[in-house]
Amino acid sequence: MRGQLMWTAIILGTASVYLLKLAGLCVPASLLEKRQVQAVSALLPVALLAALVAVQTFTTDQRLVLDARALGFGVALVAALLRAPFLLVVALGAASAALARLWW
Template sequence: MIWAAVLLTAAGCYLLKLAGLSVPQRILERPAVRRSAALLPVALLAALVAVQTLSTGERLVVDARLAGVGVAIVALILRAPFIVVVALAAATAAVVRLIA
């Protein structure tokens, strides 16, 4: 039974990915669709960042992740390279957890 659930879930996840990629070009070329599609990753990723930073399941939680992401934002303002930003975020969260 678990195998059936695993395989059906995997198939469903794949079809969702494929569906987005398969939207016909003539629809993508409509100006409204183009504007929305261009903004979609910004909205989805910004929402994802907020949810990953501030929630656990269906609860809002403030913990070491917020400190890590806060430091990452400071690093970005100071124009640190990508890898430095990510490493600082992880190190900050790890240190905050160690102390707390």
């Protein structure tokens, strides 16, 4: 029963994504060329990524938490604001989170 429910969800999800992509292809070019639509579509990935980072960093089991992930994010944010190379930003964030987990 559980496997059947999972496959039903997978098939429905796949069909939904395909239909959404098909609907996107049917949007008239005149609508896509509007300045407002282009501005929103340029900013949408950034907003979605920021929301994903916020949820993954500050929540656990639908609860708001401050733990080693938040510290790692803070260190990485400071490094990014200081214009450190991307690899260094990632390494500093990961190292600070790992040390905080080891310490706590």
